[in-house]
Every structure is written in structure tokens, then in C-alpha cells.
Amino acid sequence: MRTKLILSFPITFLIIFFYLPIISIIHEGLWDNGLTLKYLKAVLSNSYHRGIIFFTIGQALASTLLTLALGLPGAYIFAKYDFPGKSFVKAILTVPFVMPSIMVALGFILLFGKQGFFTQLIGRDLGILYSWKAILIAHAFYNFPVVVRMVSSLWQRINPHYEEVAMSLGARGFTLFRKVTLPMLLPGIFASSMLTFIFCFLSFSIPLILGGYRYATIEVDIFTSIMTLLDFKIGSALAIIQLTLSFVFMYIYIKSLDMYAKAEEQRVFRRPQKLTLRELIGLKGLLIGIYSVIVFIFIISPLLAVLYDSLIFQGRFSLEWYRRVFSAEYNPIFGANTLIAIKNSLLFGFSAVLLSTTVALIIAYALHRWQFKGKNIFEALVMLPLGSSAITLGLGYIRTFHRPPLELLGTWYIIVFAHTIIAYPFVLRAISAVLKKIKPNLKEAALSLGAKEWQAFIKVELPLALGGIIVGAIFAFAMSIAELGATYMLYQPEYTTITIAVYRFLSARQWGSASALSVILMIVSAVSFMIIERVGEEIW
Amino acid sequence: MVSVELREILKILGDFRLEIKSLKAKEGEFLTLLGPSGCGKTTTLRIIAGFEKPDRGEVLFDGRVMNEIPPYGRNIGMVFQDYALFPHMSVFKNIAFGLELRKLPRGEIEKRVLRILKLVGLEGLENRYPEQLSGGQQQRVALARALVIEPEVLLLDEPLSNLDAKIRERLRGEIKRIQKELSITTIYVTHDQEEAMAISDRIAVMKDGTIEQVGKPLEIYYNPKTEFVARFLGLSNILELEAENGKVHLGKLCFNVGRDGKVKIFFRPESVYITEGDFAEIVGHELLPGRIRLRLSIEGNEIIAERFLEELPFKIEDMPKSVGVLIKSYTIL
Numbered sequence: 001m002r003t004k005l006i007l008s009f010p011i012t013f014l015i016i017f018f019y020l021p022i023i024s025i026i027h028e029g030l031w032d033n034g035l036t037l038k039y040l041k042a043v044l045s046n047s048y049h050r051g052i053i054f055f056t057i058g059q060a061l062a063s064t065l066l067t068l069a070l071g072l073p074g075a076y077i078f079a080k081y082d083f084p085g086k087s088f089v090k091a092i093l094t095v096p097f098v099m100p101s102i103m104v105a106l107g108f109i110l111l112f113g114k115q116g117f118f119t120q121l122i123g124r125d126l127g128i129l130y131s132w133k134a135i136l137i138a139h140a141f142y143n144f145p146v147v148v149r150m151v152s153s154l155w156q157r158i159n160p161h162y163e164e165v166a167m168s169l170g171a172r173g174f175t176l177f178r179k180v181t182l183p184m185l186l187p188g189i190f191a192s193s194m195l196t197f198i199f200c201f202l203s204f205s206i207p208l209i210l211g212g213y214r215y216a217t218i219e220v221d222i223f224t225s226i227m228t229l230l231d232f233k234i235g236s237a238l239a240i241i242q243l244t245l246s247f248v249f250m251y252i253y254i255k256s257l258d259m260y261a262k263a264e265e266q267r268v269f270r271r272p273q274k275l276t277l278r279e280l281i282g283l284k285g286l287l288i289g290i291y292s293v294i295v296f297i298f299i300i301s302p303l304l305a306v307l308y309d310s311l312i313f314q315g316r317f318s319l320e321w322y323r324r325v326f327s328a329e330y331n332p333i334f335g336a337n338t339l340i341a342i343k344n345s346l347l348f349g350f351s352a353v354l355l356s357t358t359v360a361l362i363i364a365y366a367l368h369r370w371q372f373k374g375k376n377i378f379e380a381l382v383m384l385p386l387g388s389s390a391i392t393l394g395l396g397y398i399r400t401f402h403r404p405p406l407e408l409l410g411t412w413y414i415i416v417f418a419h420t421i422i423a424y425p426f427v428l429r430a431i432s433a434v435l436k437k438i439k440p441n442l443k444e445a446a447l448s449l450g451a452k453e454w455q456a457f458i459k460v461e462l463p464l465a466l467g468g469i470i471v472g473a474i475f476a477f478a479m480s481i482a483e484l485g486a487t488y489m490l491y492q493p494e495y496t497t498i499t500i501a502v503y504r505f506l507s508a509r510q511w512g513s514a515s516a517l518s519v520i521l522m523i524v525s526a527v528s529f530m531i532i533e534r535v536g537e538e539i540w
Numbered sequence: 541m542v543s544v545e546l547r548e549i550l551k552i553l554g555d556f557r558l559e560i561k562s563l564k565a566k567e568g569e570f571l572t573l574l575g576p577s578g579c580g581k582t583t584t585l586r587i588i589a590g591f592e593k594p595d596r597g598e599v600l601f602d603g604r605v606m607n608e609i610p611p612y613g614r615n616i617g618m619v620f621q622d623y624a625l626f627p628h629m630s631v632f633k634n635i636a637f638g639l640e641l642r643k644l645p646r647g648e649i650e651k652r653v654l655r656i657l658k659l660v661g662l663e664g665l666e667n668r669y670p671e672q673l674s675g676g677q678q679q680r681v682a683l684a685r686a687l688v689i690e691p692e693v694l695l696l697d698e699p700l701s702n703l704d705a706k707i708r709e710r711l712r713g714e715i716k717r718i719q720k721e722l723s724i725t726t727i728y729v730t731h732d733q734e735e736a737m738a739i740s741d742r743i744a745v746m747k748d749g750t751i752e753q754v755g756k757p758l759e760i761y762y763n764p765k766t767e768f769v770a771r772f773l774g775l776s777n778i779l780e781l782e783a784e785n786g787k788v789h790l791g792k793l794c795f796n797v798g799r800d801g802k803v804k805i806f807f808r809p810e811s812v813y814i815t816e817g818d819f820a821e822i823v824g825h826e827l828l829p830g831r832i833r834l835r836l837s838i839e840g841n842e843i844i845a846e847r848f849l850e851e852l853p854f855k856i857e858d859m860p861k862s863v864g865v866l867i868k869s870y871t872i873l
Contacts, residue, residue: 441624444620447612448589448617448695449685450641451612452610463628464626
């Protein structure tokens with residue numbers, strides 16, 4: 001019983017740094033000397049805000065469809081075939097997990113802008129940048145690896161006997177797929193679609209930078225309402241609408257995840273078919289090759305564009321941008337410089353890792369190993385932060401922590417707390433995934449051999465869960481490093497992070513400096529990427 | 541050597557209700573909990589181990605109440621159905637685990653691990669990892685790991701059910717041998733009645749969360765107290781007949797039942813002897829290695845007889861239409 005007291009730590013943390021801010025937003029948006037709906041009405045009757053709400057949902061739907069179109073063929077290829085270079089393509093697909101969206105947005109500007117690489121190649125401006133098209137493509141970039149991962153994993157688990165029986169009964173070709181295979185894949189397709197949809201629904205950096213002034217999401221709308229117009233009432237009303245919708249989506253997602261988990265439990269594991277040399281040089285090989293090349297171009301080209309741009313100064317190869325980034329004279333960041341920004345990013349990143357991993361580990365352990373009263377409610381309460389957004393959180397923090405007893409605005413650790421709340425649901429997922437795989441009777445075996453609870457945990461469960469914990473920690477680090485919205489709302493000049501600095505350079509239209517700084521971000525992310533590869537834990 | 545006792549145990553898990561009035565394994569005894577799946581035998585074992593807390597009642601080791609003592613304080617060794625070998629540790633590390641927790645010196649640990657490996661017949665495999673072992677080998681490692689800490693009580697939860705028949709038979713002999721050698725109080729869970737008969741000093745038959753009968757293997761085999769026990773332990777003949785003046789007549793058979801009205805008479809197929817005669821009609825037969833199983837009908841009541849071939853009063857090739865029957869022992873249920 002005493003060990004369960006440790007649960008009070010994550011619970012207290014969530015109450016203060018998630019639920020209190022959310023309640024303050026609800027209060028702000030629905031209260032004016034009494035309950036009022038006038039701010040909600042003001043938002044809903046305004047055609048600008050209404051348009052944004054529809055656009056947010058519409059672009060999320062369209063992005064999800066594009067993501068599926070890109071991801072499903074990959075899921076098929078990965079589930080069915082073994083081919084040379086498969087592990088390399090797989091590794092490339094991990095990249096979006098750790099790449100900051102601001103850098104990807106910059107890459108898109110460099111590729112599709114007026115002077116952009118693709119624009120030059122084709123000879124005319126495709127009108128992709130600063131429109132809904134750029135938003136959709138960037139969202140697909142981020143999410144199609146999720147579809148490939150979830151659907152192919154399910155595909156491999158479809159018992160071949162089902163298809164064989166269907167074939168013996170006369171089904172074949174597309175009929176076989178439609179009647180037998182597809183229904184069995186649906187949980188995977190649905191769950192990964194919901195995840196993509198939620199990501200796009202709450203997307204911030206990408207529409208902010210790539211959408212131009214005409215295309216904004218609710219998230220961007222809240223941000224401008226508060227930071228530019230200083231209208232907290234309207235901002236809160238928008239946040240309430242967003243929260244309500246995203247909780248509904250979250251609920252559907254979690255339900256679909258249950259279905260997915262059930263389907264994935266199938267013990268059958270089909271080995272991918274090794275392609276013969278003949279097949280490789282045939283049609284199958286060609287299609288796999290084309291897909292691999294598309295993946296490669298899609299994921300790598302924005303990164304290469306950033307790298308290339310950072311090294312070209314006035315048409316010549318030079319390190320001038322890097323010199324400028326580190327010198328004081330060209331610095332649009334006030335009260336800080338690039339070195340301080342790097343230091344801040346690392347400080348926030350590591351602190352968020354420590355905090356979110358601790359919180360997530362305790363929660364995951366409680367969810368998978370302990371029985372206690374009110375566990376269902378507990379589970380729902382710890383999952384809710386996944387449905388909140390960075391900007392909403394930032395708004396809540398501004399409202400909650402600007403006065404005693406919790407006057408925390410302006411401190412560096414309030415930023416860490418925000419990053420922790422944003423990152424920990426993902427850490428929780430990574431750790432839950434490995435804990436689920438560790439059989440509970442391993443711990444019981446240790447207990448029967450004389451280990452105390454904590455010894456059994458340290459000696460048996462922790463080493464087995466380590467891979468998942470590391471992957472979770474890296475997610476947290478990557479998210480903290482890349483976080484823009486909440487940090488922007490909460491930071492003081494001396495707490496500028498690399499991501500904020502890149503955004504500053506972007507706003508000042510200093511592409512070269514932005515690229516040079518992004519390359520630094522890219523190096524940090526690349527280290528994360530390599531650690532994930534080394535750990536070898538299947539985040540796949 | 542300790543005795544293990546359960547008193548007035550009650551455990552409710554959802555719809556399932558486990559209720560054990562009293563059950564005792566004596567010092568050094570091999571007691572088997574036998575029953576179909578879902579009867580509560582594994583739960584009973586987990587209560588003894590301390591993984592489950594009973595809602596009511598007491599678990600006693602040598603008369604000491606163990607309810608509040610956690611599993612690691614009970615000095616038990618446990619073998620799980622799927623072995624639960626730590627996948628990140630070698631065979632040596634797995635077996636040494638309990639000894640390391642007891643802070644034994646290095647040399648002592650090594651000595652004991654090697655000794656136990658020899659006992660279970662796994663010398664030379666100490667550096668392998670669990671995934672590199674066959675099912676039978678994994679089972680031996682699990683047994684070694686449980687035994688090396690010299691527990692006072694050994695708990696085995698269907699330890700052989702994941703193995704194929706031949707290995708199962710060999711290993712159950714070895715488990716019995718090791719248990720006798722160490723004379724360790726053992727509680728064994730299985731749903732396989734043959735295994736239970738072969739290995740146990742006593743068997744407790746369980747059904748729907750209660751104990752139906754406890755006794756020595758032959759005792760519960762030949763003198764079951766309930767129809768469930770009778771049927772669960774093997775082929776059985778149960779005749780439901782009407783008794784008059786304390787007797788039941790069937791063909792030329794006469795059973796002394798000592799009461800009147802409806803009675804159930806139970807006997808095993810091997811208690812049925814075949815004689816010359818004609819009141820039992822042969823309605824079918826089945827040849828087994830060296831034996832024959834006959835289906836006989838006496839006045840519409842079907843019974844099964846099982847005999848060695850050389851005991852028959854006729855040759856298989858010219859089997860008569862009907863025979864005489866003698867039933868040497870029977871019980872009233």
C-alpha cells in the first residue's frame with residue numbers, strides 16, 4: 001500500500017499543471033459574474049472564426065486522406081516483402097518522429113518558394129507555399145510513417161489461414177482483399193487515421209508558417225487572439241471549442257486503439273516474403289523502388305534544402321551564415337544570443353525528459369500492474385492531456401500562474417512543466433507498450449525467489465523496459481526541443497530556445513540564418529535519431 | 541520441512557467464488573490440486589504463494605499465520621506454467637537470482653548453482669539464454685531456480701502442460717525423484733489426472749471453487765465420494781438402480797447397498813471380470829495394447845469392462861454374443 005503513495009506525485013503534478021490551467025480557461029471563457037455563453041456565441045457568430053473552425057476540420061480530413069494514400073502502399077510493401085535496403089527505408093521513416101516541424105516548414109519554404117528548388121526545376125511557381133496545399137503536404141510528411149507502422153504491423157498478423165480458406169472458397173484478387181483482408185486491417189487503418197487527424201487538428205507551427213495569412217487553424221487563431229489582439233475572452237472561448245472537439249476525437253481514438261490492440265494481439269506473425277532476384281528486377285521490384293525513392297525524396301529533401309541553404313551565401317559556398325548566427329551584429333533575438341539559446345534548449349530538453357519520464361513511468365506502472373479503486377477514472381484523467389494543445393496549455397498557464405500563490409510566469413521551469421505536460425502522453429505510450437510485453441509473472445517469479453517489490457522492479461522489470469523508456473525519453477526530448485507555441489507564450493528573452501530563435505529569424509525573413517540555426521537543431525535531432533536506432537526498440 | 545494449511549479460505553474474483561474449508565499438506569508431502577480449468581486450483585496456489593490475498597481465512601505454514609507475509613518472506617519456490625524465465629539473464633544468472641538477493645558469497649553461489657544444474661541434468665548450459673533452450677530445458681531451469689534457494693515449500697503451477705507427451709512423462713518422474721531426494725513439501729497443480737495419479741502422495745480434487753475430495757491416489761480412484769470425482773479420474777461405470785431390502789439385482793449380479801430406493805453404484809472398468817455365462821450381451825469392443833475394452837449390456841444398462849487379453853475365457857477370434865460378469869468391488873455414491 002505504501003508503494004502506491006508514490007502515485008500522489010504524478011497526480012499532484014497533473015492537477016496543478018494541467019487541470020488547473022484548463023479550469024482557468026473554462027472559467028475565463030464561460031464566466032462573467034455568472035455563467036455566460038456570450039463569448040462562445042461571439043466566436044460562433046463571427047464568420048471569420050467559423051471559417052477557421054471549418055477549415056481546421058477540413059484540412060485535418062484532407063491531410064488524413066493524403067497521409068493514407070501515401071502510407072497504405074508502404075504498409076503493404078513492408079508487411080509483405082523483404083527486400084534489400086528495407087531496414088534503411090525503415091530508418092528513414094523514423095526521421096519525422098524526431099524532426100522539429102519548424103525546420104520542416106523552413107525546408108518547404110526553401111523548396112517551394114519563389115526561389116525554391118522545385119520552383120526552379122519546374123520553371124513556375126506551383127502556388128503550393130502559403131496555401132492549404134503546403135499544409136496538407138507537410139502534415140502528410142509527419143504522419144504517413146505512423147500509418148505505415150500501424151497498418152503493416154497488423155497486416156503481418158493476419159492469419160494466412162483466413163485468406164487460404166477464402167481462396168479455397170473461390171475468392172481471389174481484389175475480392176479477396178476487399179472481403180477478407182481489408183476488414184481485418186480496418187482497426188489499424190482507423191486508429192492510425194484518428195491519430196493523424198488529431199495531430200492535424202491541433203497543428204500549430206505548420207499552418208502558422210506555411211499557411212500564410214489566409215489559412216489558419218483554431219490553434220493559430222487562439223494564438224493570434226491572445227498574443228496579438230490580447231483578447232483573452234475570445235481566445236478562451238476558442239480554446240473551449242477546440243478542447244471539446246479534440247476530447248471527442250481523443251475518445252474515438254482511444255476506442256479505436258482498443259480495437260487495434262485486440263487485433264494486434266493475434267499470435268500469428270507472418271514472415272515477410274523474401275523477394276528473389278527475378279522479382280526484384282521485375283514489376284514488384286520496380287514498384288518497391290519507386291516507393292522507396294518517394295519516401296526518400298519526401299522526407300530527406302526538406303532537410304537537404306535547409307542544409308544546402310545554410311551553406312550558400314550570395315551564390316557561393318560559404319560558412320558566412322554560421323558566422324552571422326553566432327555574432328552579435330546580425331542578431332534579431334533580444335536579450336540572448338545563439339549560445340544561450342542552445343544552452344536553454346538543452347536545459348529545457350533534459351529537464352523535460354527527466355520529469356516526463358518519471359511521471360509517465362509511475363503512471364504506466366500503476367496502469368499495468370496495480371489494481372486500485374477508481375482506476376478507470378484515473379486512466380481517463382491521465383490520458384486527457386493528449387487531447388489538449390500547446391497553445392491552449394500556454395493560455396491556461398498565463399491565466400493561472402500570473403499571481404500568487406503560484407506566480408511562476410517568467411521562470412524557466414514553467415516552460416519545462418509545459419513541455420512535460422505536452423510530451424508525457426507520448427512517453428506514457430512508449431513505456432506502456434513495453435510494460436505490456438513484460439509478463440507479470442516474471443515479477444512474481446522474482447518475488448517468490450525473495451526479491452522485494454522494489455528489487456523485483458529494479459532487477460527484472462526495469463532492465464526489460466529500458467528500451468521503451470529510452471525511446472519515450474527521446475520522444476520527450478525531441479518534442480521539448482521542437483516546441484514553439486507554448487514556449488513562445490511563456491518565455492522571457494533570456495530563455496530563448498533554438499526553435500524560438502529560428503522562428504525569430506524566419507519572421508525577420510533571414511532565411512540563411514534560419515537555415516544555419518536549423519542545421520544545429522538538425523544535428524541535435526540526428527543524435528536522438530541515432531540513439532533510437534541503436535536502442536533497436538520497435539517504435540515501429 | 542513445513543506443513544502447509546488453508547483454513548476457511550474465501551476468495552471472490554468477479555463471478556468466481558473460491559471456498560476452501562480446510563486443506564493441509566503434511567511435512568514433506570506431495571499434494572496435488574487436480575481439477576478442470578477454472579476450478580480455482582491456480583488461485584489456491586497463488587494464495588499459498590502470497591500473490592493473491594484471501595478475502596477471508598488463513599494460510600498457515602507449520603501453524604504460523606502467513607497472510608500478512610509477502611511472497612518474498614515466505615521462503616517458497618515457485619514454478620510457473622510458462623516458466624517465467626528472465627529473458628535478459630543467462631541460465632546461470634536466472635538460477636543465481638534468488639541467491640544473490642540473499643547476499644551469498646560469490647563462490648557459494650557458483651557452487652550451489654552448479655550443484656543444482658547437475659541435479660536437474662543441465663550441466664554445461666549455464667551460459668545459454670532462455671530463448672536458446674528447448675521447452676524441456678527451460679522447464680528444468682525454472683525448477684532449478686525454484687529449488688536452489690532451498691525453499692520450505694515448492695509450488696508448481698501446471699509445470700508440464702506446455703511440453704509434449706514423452707518429455708512430460710520423463711520430467712514428472714524426475715520432479716518426483718528430486719522432491720523425494722530433498723523431501724520438500726510440494727503443492728502441484730494440474731488438470732491431468734494421470735499425471736496426478738503418477739506423482740502425488742495425496743490428491744485434492746477441485747470443482748467450481750471447492751474441494752470435492754482429498755485422498756491418496758488409489759483411494760479417490762476406487763472410492764470416489766461424488767460422481768464428479770468418479771468421472772474426472774478416468775473411465776467409470778455408474779448405475780442408477782432401485783434397491784429393495786438393501787439389495788440391488790441386475791441380471792445375475794447382486795449388490796449389497798444397505799438401503800432402499802434409488803442408489804448410484806460405482807465401479808471401475810477393471811473391477812469387472814468376465815466369466816462364462818450369457819446374461820451380459822457384448823455390444824462392442826475396442827482393442828488396446830495387450831488389453832480389451834468391452835461394452836456390455838445387462839437388462840438395458842450399459843457397462844464397460846477392461847481386461848488383459850489372457851484373462852478372457854474365450855479367444856478374440858471367436859468372441860461369443862454374450863458372457864457372464866462378476867464385479868469384485870464397488871462403491872455406493
